[in-house]
Amino acid sequence: MDHVAAVAIIDALGRVTGWSDGARLLTGHPAEEVVGRAAAGLLAADVPAAALAARTGTVALRHRDGHRIELTVTACPVLGPDGEPGAHVVTAHPAGPPGDGLAAEAFQQASMSMSVFDLRQRYLRLNDVACRAMGVREDDLVGRFLPGTAAGAEHSQGFVDHLRRVVDTGRPVRYESFSSAPVRNREHAWSMEMWPLRDGSGELTAVALAAFDSSEQYWARRRLALLNEAATAIGTTLDVVRTAEELVELLVPHYADFASVDLLDWVLGAEERPAAPDDAVDLRRVAHGSAVEGAPEAAVQLGAVDSYPADSAPARALREGRAVVSHAGEPDFVRWMSERDARSPETRPLRHGTHSMISVPLRARGTRLGVVVGIRDTHPDDYGPDDTVFAEELASRAAVCIDNARRFARERGTALALQHSLLPRGRLPGQVAVDVAHRYLPCGSVAGIGGDWFDVIPLSGSRVALVVGDVVGHGIQSSATMGRLRTAVRTLADVDLAPDELLTHLDDLVTHLGSDDTGEEVAELGATCLYAVYDPVSRRLSLAAAGHPAPALVLPGGTAEFVPMTAGPPLGVGGLPFEATELELPEGSVVALYTDGLLADRERDGEGDSATAELRRALGAPADSLESLSDNVLKAVLPDQPSDDVALLLVRTRALGEDRVATWDVPADPAQVAVFRQAATERLADWGLDEAAFITELVVSELVTNAIRYGEPPIKLRLIRDRALTCEVSDGSATSPHLRRAHAYDEGGRGLLLVAQLTQRWGSRQTGGGKTIWAEQPLPGD
Numbered sequence: 001m002d003h004v005a006a007v008a009i010i011d012a013l014g015r016v017t018g019w020s021d022g023a024r025l026l027t028g029h030p031a032e033e034v035v036g037r038a039a040a041g042l043l044a045a046d047v048p049a050a051a052l053a054a055r056t057g058t059v060a061l062r063h064r065d066g067h068r069i070e071l072t073v074t075a076c077p078v079l080g081p082d083g084e085p086g087a088h089v090v091t092a093h094p095a096g097p098p099g100d101g102l103a104a105e106a107f108q109q110a111s112m113s114m115s116v117f118d119l120r121q122r123y124l125r126l127n128d129v130a131c132r133a134m135g136v137r138e139d140d141l142v143g144r145f146l147p148g149t150a151a152g153a154e155h156s157q158g159f160v161d162h163l164r165r166v167v168d169t170g171r172p173v174r175y176e177s178f179s180s181a182p183v184r185n186r187e188h189a190w191s192m193e194m195w196p197l198r199d200g201s202g203e204l205t206a207v208a209l210a211a212f213d214s215s216e217q218y219w220a221r222r223r224l225a226l227l228n229e230a231a232t233a234i235g236t237t238l239d240v241v242r243t244a245e246e247l248v249e250l251l252v253p254h255y256a257d258f259a260s261v262d263l264l265d266w267v268l269g270a271e272e273r274p275a276a277p278d279d280a281v282d283l284r285r286v287a288h289g290s291a292v293e294g295a296p297e298a299a300v301q302l303g304a305v306d307s308y309p310a311d312s313a314p315a316r317a318l319r320e321g322r323a324v325v326s327h328a329g330e331p332d333f334v335r336w337m338s339e340r341d342a343r344s345p346e347t348r349p350l351r352h353g354t355h356s357m358i359s360v361p362l363r364a365r366g367t368r369l370g371v372v373v374g375i376r377d378t379h380p381d382d383y384g385p386d387d388t389v390f391a392e393e394l395a396s397r398a399a400v401c402i403d404n405a406r407r408f409a410r411e412r413g414t415a416l417a418l419q420h421s422l423l424p425r426g427r428l429p430g431q432v433a434v435d436v437a438h439r440y441l442p443c444g445s446v447a448g449i450g451g452d453w454f455d456v457i458p459l460s461g462s463r464v465a466l467v468v469g470d471v472v473g474h475g476i477q478s479s480a481t482m483g484r485l486r487t488a489v490r491t492l493a494d495v496d497l498a499p500d501e502l503l504t505h506l507d508d509l510v511t512h513l514g515s516d517d518t519g520e521e522v523a524e525l526g527a528t529c530l531y532a533v534y535d536p537v538s539r540r541l542s543l544a545a546a547g548h549p550a551p552a553l554v555l556p557g558g559t560a561e562f563v564p565m566t567a568g569p570p571l572g573v574g575g576l577p578f579e580a581t582e583l584e585l586p587e588g589s590v591v592a593l594y595t596d597g598l599l600a601d602r603e604r605d606g607e608g609d610s611a612t613a614e615l616r617r618a619l620g621a622p623a624d625s626l627e628s629l630s631d632n633v634l635k636a637v638l639p640d641q642p643s644d645d646v647a648l649l650l651v652r653t654r655a656l657g658e659d660r661v662a663t664w665d666v667p668a669d670p671a672q673v674a675v676f677r678q679a680a681t682e683r684l685a686d687w688g689l690d691e692a693a694f695i696t697e698l699v700v701s702e703l704v705t706n707a708i709r710y711g712e713p714p715i716k717l718r719l720i721r722d723r724a725l726t727c728e729v730s731d732g733s734a735t736s737p738h739l740r741r742a743h744a745y746d747e748g749g750r751g752l753l754l755v756a757q758l759t760q761r762w763g764s765r766q767t768g769g770g771k772t773i774w775a776e777q778p779l780p781g782d
Contacts, residue, residue: 028064189218235401256374437626496765
């Protein structure tokens, strides 16, 4: 039989008022049997609610001969004068071929959520997956308006907006949504596609929707994003505790509702790691965080040590080197929660709902450092296999950062200890030439401790050497090089070389160090140094520099100015001369020696002139003491976090008056030795040092005799009463004396040996016009 269309008219009371010949052919009922009767009498089954709501669908009718027929019907309202539907024109044709049934089954049994909406966003059809996701039956949703059934106002509004866009544009839409499914207490990611449905005439009749649950892909992307974020968010500083805090900040709240990092105690110290424990383990809490502000549910406070039993998840994770996951209801989890509740009962309500925990070891380079613990309570999902893989990868990256910070802290501590052992500690050596104040500030830079140093070295004749220097680079190597240079300077100072000569010898030393078999470049061992000598008798300051900043000078009652001098090349360049500068200073002058770290930060920021001006102002400001002045200078010039080491040495000059110095010109006549021996004795009596007269007579006699016999005029004898009694004899010969042991029958050669045995120390130094031989003895009563 040909498939023909059929038309019927049904009034508002449900009665058939019109019946076409096509309807007769399709159902077998002639018009006289149908018109005037209730349309419901023709049905073989109730009309589906979806069909009623949509005014279209498949309807089962009873043929006149009694068999069941399936017809596809569409109802169009007929409007009356008042605009209200007075009747419906129903067109019908046989249901589609068998393939249409398969399509319906495919829709119903699809593995993704599928549904159909009319043009006003009301449900027409839902498949089985959609019903399960919504947690309701299809009959309960068909005909209902979408916003009244969707969970989450924001998600529902976005859903409706996209449906309307399809209706308005007639084009498909694809988008992603993140929402909660009512029957699964968890958040889901959805990939959605909406497209228009059209009838045979091309008119838009409905909108279809397919939603794919992409939660696994979403969380995989989130985990990958967290790992990528960890590359820049963890390890921003070389500080162990801060690195642990960064790990917690990354985990909470995206991965855990509460997270903690506990480390073995040795990780926070400088000692080597002990053997790994096989039973209970003590860990120190260094960081924790919570989705609740203040982490109130923490049972262990920051900085406290917690002992983890051998069977606990953190101890197992640390011992086995893998992540350990436990869930609510499991014996290990129950024991853990009971122990936490017993330790901190006041926070027990905050742990209500905790259902999953993961403990992950922090291991780097084969070394166990600690454990990170993540806990979920409000987060609906338990930790699963994918979470375990992610946590182990993240913990591995974080552990490397923690281990780097630990290694840096250890090297920094070693370098700092080495540097402090090499720098002057406490009060500097006793002398009266200058008052001294000093400051040394190691930088907080990741580059490590630098090679800055300073020193105050007592010299003969109550003079004092002032040294400040800076080795290129940072770390233990720089500190060790600094120690070698400082020792070299002290050795050369003991020879009593002039500042420019001393720097020449020091430059040779650095050049030799750079040409050792280590293969390092000379520049890598380069250094700068300023060496100055102050004589309180003449009040003269002689200084020379090797690539070092010039010192600042504050005269009594004056302002601070920088000493005009030639800096010379840095040590290690080799082959270039150094030039000495000499000044005569009034008593009470302040000299400031410093390393370039004092001004380096501002110079790098283009504020060099401002920094030097600030230094001059700070040095010229009134201060109670040199110590206060030192603090004022650092506060005025340095930033909060200096990027380089800073050494500052402030000295205030003193002068030895004529009442403490006695000087005689000695003629080159051996007969005059007794005269000057007596003069020295009388001067000691004036000074109240009669007890030192005997030894002083012997020293004066020997040194003056040697100068007359072996030296050249002019000859001078000088006694200096300082913290020691110094006897000096100068002559015009540059030949230095040598201490030797005389044989039994030698008539001479015992003088200097006698002087060395009777005095505290002795020596000689070259002068511009010859040499000076000196000997010191302690004052009586010292």
